[in-house]
Amino acid sequence: MLVSQVDPWVQTIRLLSSGSRCADARADTTPVAKHRTSSISRSPHLKVSLIERTTSLTVTIAWWDPTSCFYGAQIWRVASAKVSGICALSGQRIRRGDRIFHPQRSKAAPVNARAMILESALNAIEPLQTSRV
Incomplete structure (x- = not known):
């Protein structure tokens, strides 16, 4: 009888790190054209995606x-x-005063409340559309 030498905790972390491989797992996400995922070095498991630009001042992000x-x-x-x-999103350095996006404030602060995304990184994915009148 063969006994597995893989620690269940290590196996769980590997599965979480590999992301979902099920076809149905992402069936409810938004169009791929607006979808960009990026990992950063501070947390190799982090995935950030632009879902949509809702206005010129707000975006919807999947985290x-x-x-x-x-x-x-x-x-x-x-x-x-x-x-x-x-x-x-990009892993680029942000300096004080740079134009950024951050999670909207709420009574219960989100876990990622201090996170920032450079406006230029979002513009590289999906430029802000300006109407020509």
């Missing part, structure tokens, strides 16, 4: 971090960075 939280459709607002940091 997957199997180690802390999941937000399927989180509203983010544009602002100037109050502190330096790292862009959750």
Whole structure:
């Protein structure tokens, strides 16, 4: 009789790290044209996706971090960075004063409340459409 030498905890982490491989798991996501996923070095398991630009000042973001939280459709607002940091989408450095998006404030602060995405990183994925009148 062969006994598995794989630790169940290690196997669970590997499965979480590999992401979903089920065809049905992403059936409810938005169109692929607006979907961009990126991982950053601070958390190799983090996946951030632009779902849609709702207005010129807000976007809807999907945030997957199997180690802390999941937000399927989180509203983010544009602002100037109050502190330096790292862009959750591109991994680029953010300096104080840069134009960024951050999770919308609410009574119960989201787990990723301090996260930031550079406005330029979102524009690289889906430029803001301006109407020509």
